[in-house]
Amino acid sequence: MESGAYRRKKRGLLYGKWGNSSPIPFQVLFPLMSPIPPHEHSKTESVLIYQLEGGEEARYAVKGAALSIYKPDGLQILDGLATNDTMKKLKILLSLTTNDNDYQIEQAISAEEAARKLGVQLEIIYADNDAINQSQQLLKIIQSGAEKPDAIVFEPAGSTGLPQVAKAAVNAGMGWVILNREADYVSPLRSGSKIPVFCITSDHKEIGRIQGSQIGALVPRGGSILYIQGPSGSDAAQQRTDGMQQRKPENVQVRMVRAHWTEGSAYQAVSAWLRLSTSRNLQMDAIIAQDDSMAMGARKAFQEISDLEQRDRWLALPFTGCDGMPKTGQAWVRNGTLAATVVVPANAGTAVEMLAHAMETGGMPPERTFTDVHSFPTIEDLSRRRK
Numbered sequence: 001m002e003s004g005a006y007r008r009k010k011r012g013l014l015y016g017k018w019g020n021s022s023p024i025p026f027q028v029l030f031p032l033m034s035p036i037p038p039h040e041h042s043k044t045e046s047v048l049i050y051q052l053e054g055g056e057e058a059r060y061a062v063k064g065a066a067l068s069i070y071k072p073d074g075l076q077i078l079d080g081l082a083t084n085d086t087m088k089k090l091k092i093l094l095s096l097t098t099n100d101n102d103y104q105i106e107q108a109i110s111a112e113e114a115a116r117k118l119g120v121q122l123e124i125i126y127a128d129n130d131a132i133n134q135s136q137q138l139l140k141i142i143q144s145g146a147e148k149p150d151a152i153v154f155e156p157a158g159s160t161g162l163p164q165v166a167k168a169a170v171n172a173g174m175g176w177v178i179l180n181r182e183a184d185y186v187s188p189l190r191s192g193s194k195i196p197v198f199c200i201t202s203d204h205k206e207i208g209r210i211q212g213s214q215i216g217a218l219v220p221r222g223g224s225i226l227y228i229q230g231p232s233g234s235d236a237a238q239q240r241t242d243g244m245q246q247r248k249p250e251n252v253q254v255r256m257v258r259a260h261w262t263e264g265s266a267y268q269a270v271s272a273w274l275r276l277s278t279s280r281n282l283q284m285d286a287i288i289a290q291d292d293s294m295a296m297g298a299r300k301a302f303q304e305i306s307d308l309e310q311r312d313r314w315l316a317l318p319f320t321g322c323d324g325m326p327k328t329g330q331a332w333v334r335n336g337t338l339a340a341t342v343v344v345p346a347n348a349g350t351a352v353e354m355l356a357h358a359m360e361t362g363g364m365p366p367e368r369t370f371t372d373v374h375s376f377p378t379i380e381d382l383s384r385r386r387k
Helices: 102-118 131-143 163-171 186-190 204-218 235-247 263-274 292-303 308-315 329-334 348-361 379-386
Strands: 006-010 013-016 024-028 046-053 056-063 076-078 081-083 091-096 121-126 151-154 175-179 197-202 223-229 252-258 286-289 341-343 368-371 374-376
Touching (some): 091 131, 091 348, 102 348, 151 348, 204 235, 204 379, 223 235, 223 292, 252 263, 263 292, 329 341
Parallel strands (some): 175 197, 197 368, 223 286
Antiparallel strands (some): 013 024
C-alpha cells in the first residue's frame, strides 16, 4: 500500500488519499509511536483506523506499511496520542460475577487502572453469581441498537463459558476475552478471524496442588480437614479440588461443603453443617477454603458457637484460603486470621491491556495466557511455623 497524506478533518475524521484512489475518510484511534509536530510527517509501523463505507464502519488495520501522517488544524498530538473531542475511544465492557468478593473487587480495580492509563472507556456490570442473568445481560448489550462496546471481557458466573453469547459477540464485531476459564470454542472463533478472542486464566489445578502442599505443612502427622469448595458446576472449583486431592498427604481425610465464592454463602454453608448432630464433635485439624472470603465466612460461623469450649477449639485451627489480595487475604495472613493463602493475581487489567494492544496493532494475542500463582507464606515458612 502506498503512503498518503491526511488532508483535513471533518467530524473527527481525517481524509487521506492512498495511491491513485479518491480521498477516503479515516479515523485514528490509538497512540502513534511518536508525537507529530505541526505540518510535519511521521511514520509508524502499525495503526488501527476506521474506513467509513456507506455509513457503516469497517475495521481496517494498516500493518507493515510506512504511513505518512499530516497534522491538520485542530488535531492535537499529546504524548503520542492523536485526540480531539469527536474521536472515538476504545470501549470495553467488563462482566464480573459479583461485587461481594474480594477477588472480584480487585478485578474491577485492576481493569479500571488499566483503562485509565490507556484512555480506554470501561463499563463494569455484575452478574450476581447467576449465569442466566449474566447471559441475558450480555446478549441484551450485544443485540442493542445503542452504541456497542468494541470488546467484552467476562468472568463466567456459571459452569459454561457462554459459547452462544461469545459467537454472537464475535459476529457483531466485538472482541471476546474469558477470565479464569478455558473454553473449547475459543480456537474455532479465532480461526479465520482478526477479532481478538482469547482467555486469561490461572492454573486452577496448580492452585489446588499448592493448597495440598499447605495441608501437608499444616497437618504433618495426618488427620482430617473441612474443605470449603466453590459451587457445583464450577470448573475452577473442581480443578482446585482435583489438584488438592493429588497433592495432599494420603493420611489426611477430607470432608467437603460447598459455597458460592462469598463470605455470606460460606457462613451459611458452615452454619448449616454445624447444625448436623454429627459435626460439632468431629475432630478436625484445619479449615481449608477455595477462596479467602469463604474462609472468613467459615470463621464467622464458628465464632457464633454458643459453647465456648467448642468455639475456642474450632477457632484455634488453622484456616486457609485462596486469592491472596494484598488488602484482604495477605493482610489476614499477616494478622493471624488466616494461616495461609494462595496468591492469584487479578487479571482483568491484563485483559484490558492485551485487548488495547491487539486492536492497536491488528495482532491476535495468544489463545491462552496463564497468570502465576504461589503460596503465601511459602510452604517452607509454613512448615517452620507449625513445628
